[in-house]
Amino acid sequence: MTADANTRDIAIIGAGLIGTAWTALFAHHGFRVRLWDPHAAALDKAVGQIPGLLAQLAQIAEAKGGAEWITRCDRLHDAVAGAALIQENAPEDIPLKHALLAEIEEAMAVEAIIASSTSALTWSELAPGLRDPARLITAHPFNPPHLIPLVELFGADDARLDRAEAIYRAADRMPVRLRKDATGHIANRLASALWREAVFMVQEGIADVEAIDAALVNGPGLRWSVLGAHMAYHLGGGAQGMAGYLAHLGPSQERRWAALGAPVLSPEVCAALIEGVETAAGGAALPSWSRTAMRR
Known part of the structure; x- marks a missing residue:
């Protein structure tokens, strides 16, 4: 056939x-x-x-x-x-x-x-x-x-x-x-890495769910929607681009990487996440809230 x-x-x-x-x-x-x-x-x-x-x-x-x-x-x-x-x-x-x-x-x-x-x-x-x-x-x-x-x-x-x-x-x-077969492909690996740190910040009491999501949506999320992760740092390097960023701010990036955590989805952390998203949703039912979010 x-x-x-x-x-x-x-x-x-x-x-x-x-x-x-x-x-x-x-x-x-x-x-x-x-x-x-x-x-x-x-x-x-x-x-x-x-x-x-x-x-x-x-x-x-x-x-x-x-x-x-x-x-x-x-x-x-x-x-x-x-x-x-x-x-x-x-x-x-x-x-x-x-x-x-x-x-x-x-x-x-x-x-x-x-x-x-x-x-x-x-x-x-x-x-x-x-x-x-x-x-x-x-x-x-x-x-x-x-x-x-x-x-x-x-x-x-x-x-x-x-x-x-x-x-x-x-x-x-x-x-x-993809140039190589990988669990999670590309985007889910990136999303998982980001959410891992978002959960870690809740676990450690650094910020609550609503503050973390607001920081993402109103900060790097705006850049990433048009530039992506690598190009955002290339732009951040000024006239020298990525080379300038790595030369001047690479050590500070490594310092942040070293501070990133590995959270555990314990009952306490899960409860904090569930309470956090319910608070952020303002009591709206999930179907109606998701329709509102898609229109934004």
Whole structure:
């Protein structure tokens, strides 16, 4: 079985939160999307949620497609056959994913791409589920993937990575490639490092949850949204850039690194974190608060 290299057929495997968002995103950008999940109830829920996601996307950019570009599939084979990209969104369970990937491989076009949305697992852990591991890439989105552009890619076949990158760019995503397989990919490693220190500051009583989040949002978060970590320090080095920063302020940076902590999620720390976010949310229920936060 083959698929045209320029086909705009996408298979979405798994109709949970991530799979539903991928479905809306690709349909909005004019891809023909076939959605499958082993549970009919999950498909029903996804179909009900997709119009709202498409409406969000329509506020951002003109639609090239819509709900009519989405086909609900009751059989895995019907979703996968002939698709150029197969976006897998199954639970983070290695035996389950291995079994699913083997089933996908039986039905997929020879040159198609299986792209796993995994956030917790690595390519090296998933690849043994396939006869030809080169067919697999990891393509980790940031949640919600229909709104946040980042997609982190890793795989063994450069040609497939090139084709996957072109598809994601056509869906207005920003793909970045890892040069080495790594737990947490890029962004989750950075986010985990930041949150580790944020939790440590709560544990040590340096500041409360609300103050820590306010410092981030109103300080370095503003820089990072346009510059990133390395470029922010390059800019901070003045006319000499990064070289000037490292020469003059490198020792102070090392001093700060040495003071960073390794918190323990003890019952006391967990209680402080839960109380802190509830206070910061001002008593608002999580769904309404999250909608407010997305509008900011």
